[in-house]
Amino acid sequence: MTVLVFVEPDDELSLQAVTLARSLDADVHGVCVESTQAPVDVLHVAEIEGSYAPAAWAAAIVQLAEELSPAAVVAPGSDRGNEVLAHVAARLDLPLAANVTEVRGDDVTRQRWGGTLLEEARLHAGLKLLTAAPFAFGVSDESTQTLVEPFVPQLTDADTAVRVVESVSASTGGVSLADAKVVVSGGRGVGSSDGFAILEELAALLDGAVGCSRVVTSAAWRPHTDQVGQTGTKVSPDLYIACGISGATHHIAGCKVVKKLLAINEDPEATIFSHADYAVIGDLHEIVPAITAELRKVRGA
Numbered sequence: 001m002t003v004l005v006f007v008e009p010d011d012e013l014s015l016q017a018v019t020l021a022r023s024l025d026a027d028v029h030g031v032c033v034e035s036t037q038a039p040v041d042v043l044h045v046a047e048i049e050g051s052y053a054p055a056a057w058a059a060a061i062v063q064l065a066e067e068l069s070p071a072a073v074v075a076p077g078s079d080r081g082n083e084v085l086a087h088v089a090a091r092l093d094l095p096l097a098a099n100v101t102e103v104r105g106d107d108v109t110r111q112r113w114g115g116t117l118l119e120e121a122r123l124h125a126g127l128k129l130l131t132a133a134p135f136a137f138g139v140s141d142e143s144t145q146t147l148v149e150p151f152v153p154q155l156t157d158a159d160t161a162v163r164v165v166e167s168v169s170a171s172t173g174g175v176s177l178a179d180a181k182v183v184v185s186g187g188r189g190v191g192s193s194d195g196f197a198i199l200e201e202l203a204a205l206l207d208g209a210v211g212c213s214r215v216v217t218s219a220a221w222r223p224h225t226d227q228v229g230q231t232g233t234k235v236s237p238d239l240y241i242a243c244g245i246s247g248a249t250h251h252i253a254g255c256k257v258v259k260k261l262l263a264i265n266e267d268p269e270a271t272i273f274s275h276a277d278y279a280v281i282g283d284l285h286e287i288v289p290a291i292t293a294e295l296r297k298v299r300g301a
Ligand SMILES: Cc1cc2nc3c(=O)[nH]c(=O)nc-3n(C[C@H](O)[C@H](O)[C@H](O)COP(=O)(O)OP(=O)(O)OC[C@H]3O[C@@H](n4cnc5c(N)ncnc54)[C@H](O)[C@@H]3O)c2cc1C
Pocket: 186, 187, 188, 189, 190, 212, 213, 214, 215, 216, 227, 228, 229, 230, 231, 232, 243, 244, 245, 246, 247, 248, 249, 250, 251, 254, 264, 265, 266, 267, 270, 282, 283, 284, 285
């Protein structure tokens, strides 16, 4: 049995998708457009010129699937992984199970509503199309002898009609929210755009990134790229410091897999405390600078 997995370079979610593919007890073939390292048995590199074009990438995957007749096509649970596999599903007129956490024969468990609900579903299809829920799978450090096989997919003009023409990085030069090992996140309790200065200072000291809740982006205190949650970025740092955030389900959907959560809130009844490993009840405007000062003292800085 063969499983085909779509992989992208330098993408942890792609490696998690490979782990899902491996759990299906099959020969794992990777398919990519930009050549990359991945722990797969065979890596098929589609020679497609130019930038990301979802329909063209899907066309390549469909052509390869017709050639290999895999039991499943798996993609990472990233924006691109879900988009490309949705195109594959439309082309093949097959159902797609997105954000899967487990596969048992035809049955899958998948995350819905930003991970707040687990759904048991049955796929009625000869070829299963699956994306792996972010951070539901580990990354294998086994080394694999990978056979690399380039191929040229047959594309029409329509396949490349939609493609990325420009990417503008939102990064301010620091560590990105998605990759940060520490995230210092602020909610309505921070009070203003200027109020984030103390969070930025603490984040910089910890080599971390600043995040926020949707109330904050709606008030235009921070850009949307900083938003954590169901409609923002999903983060997985070692430490998430939630300052003046109530802990609404939509926010928790973006930080539920953090390793440790420190909540600072003046309301002892705040929901965030039920998700927290460490709780500080009090005014963040006093507590955050106190943590920063203590860190500086300990480090002698
Ligand atoms: C479809 C949908 C999608 C959504 N997606 C997202 C999303 O991706 N991300 C997201 O965050 N939200 C999202 N939301 C909004 C979400 O439901 C909440 O409204 C939002 O997360 C609340 O933000 P908050 O915790 O900053 O504000 P609040 O809920 O108002 O909480 C503020 C907290 O700050 C505390 N506080 C106030 N002053 C201080 C102080 N001086 N010191 C310490 N604590 C203080 C208060 O006790 C309170 O707990 C979504 C909503 C919908 C309907």
